[in-house]
Amino acid sequence: MATVAHRAELASGFARELEEVSGHFLGNMTAAQAAASVATLARDQAAKSVAIGEGVVTKMSLFSAALEGAGCTLTKPRGIDKGQEKFARL
Numbered sequence: 001m002a003t004v005a006h007r008a009e010l011a012s013g014f015a016r017e018l019e020e021v022s023g024h025f026l027g028n029m030t031a032a033q034a035a036a037s038v039a040t041l042a043r044d045q046a047a048k049s050v051a052i053g054e055g056v057v058t059k060m061s062l063f064s065a066a067l068e069g070a071g072c073t074l075t076k077p078r079g080i081d082k083g084q085e086k087f088a089r090l
Helices: 004-020 031-044 060-069
Strands: 049-051 073-075
Touching: 031 060, 060 073
Parallel strands: 049 073
Antiparallel strands: none
């Protein structure tokens, strides 16, 4: 398990790398805070449609509810139909 100092160092490095490719680091947040922040960003940018997917450590339902509350229409992933796996490969 990472120490608090090590987590801060990792977050700082991630923020620098993200900003080097024109990204914007929103900070260290709980899942609920992140969902609210993303919804505010979508609202501020007048986003009407958002594609969303389940993350490794996030729950899509938190973001779905926040984004729908911000007036966005969501595009959600769906599973691959049985027998169609070969068509889903890149």
